[in-house]
Amino acid sequence: DAGVIQSPRHEVTEMGQEVTLRCKPISGHNSLFWYRQTMMRGLELLIYFNNNVPIDDSGMPEDRFSAKMPNASFSTLKIQPSEPRDSAVYFCASSLIMGTYSGNTIYFGEGSWLTVV
Amino acid sequence: GIQVEQSPPDLILQEGANSTLRCNFSDSVNNLQWFHQNPWGQLINLFYIPSGTKQNGRLSATTVATERYSLLYISSSQTTDSGVYFCAVVNFGNEKLTFGTGTRLTIIP
Numbered sequence: 001d002a003g004v005i006q007s008p009r010h011e012v013t014e015m016g017q018e019v020t021l022r023c024k025p026i027s028g029h030n031s032l033f034w035y036r037q038t039m040m041r042g043l044e045l046l047i048y049f050n051n052n053v054p055i056d057d058s059g060m061p062e063d064r065f066s067a068k069m070p071n072a073s074f075s076t077l078k079i080q081p082s083e084p085r086d087s088a089v090y091f092c093a094s095s096l097i098m099g100t101y102s103g104n105t106i107y108f109g110e111g112s113w114l115t116v117v
Numbered sequence: 118g119i120q121v122e123q124s125p126p127d128l129i130l131q132e133g134a135n136s137t138l139r140c141n142f143s144d145s146v147n148n149l150q151w152f153h154q155n156p157w158g159q160l161i162n163l164f165y166i167p168s169g170t171k172q173n174g175r176l177s178a179t180t181v182a183t184e185r186y187s188l189l190y191i192s193s194s195q196t197t198d199s200g201v202y203f204c205a206v207v208n209f210g211n212e213k214l215t216f217g218t219g220t221r222l223t224i225i226p
Contacts, residue, residue, distance in 0.1 A: 031212065033214070042216060042218055042219065043203065043205075043216040044216075045213055045214065045215070048212060048213070050212070055212065056211070056212075056213065089158060091160065093214075097212060104148070104165070105150065105162055105165045106150065106162070106205075106214055107162060108152075108159075108160040108162075110158070110159055111158055111159075111160075113158070
């Protein structure tokens, strides 16, 4: 089975530009998570969706960040305008969560390495 | 929110050695997972283990939920075991997987 697929794998962009990261979760999974990893803050949850609905976006750093999940097989994380401090690895992950039961394995994509100069 | 602490932060071992990594968490959990992040940045799921003991080859894990800790054992270490090991938990009432700060393991040939 294909795992979580993210694109692009690497992106270098100039400050002020719009960045769009894409994710395809594992087929059949109903929950999707966006994480950011930096040396200073480690792995932090930005937002998660359940059945395509955003459940908790309290980790989204500011209004420059937005995420959408228009259908069960696709999600985007957008940064506009980008800043150098947004440089990080952005991971997408998916899982199958039944109701409020969180007892399921979460699978990560390979990450999108973003550098804003 | 729930706090997840891992120890030791860094561990350097000779190939063939055994190691024990610890994860302490501050609240009751209904989900605990161990991950290995390899030198290329990939996060690989090792165990889903909210309680009890599991083994997979040279790796095993034990979670004592009542005492709020989990241990990851690596036996006969190989250089491919190098990387960062993360413990991540979900506490009751939410779906957020909260990560610890990780243990960086370096295996020397």
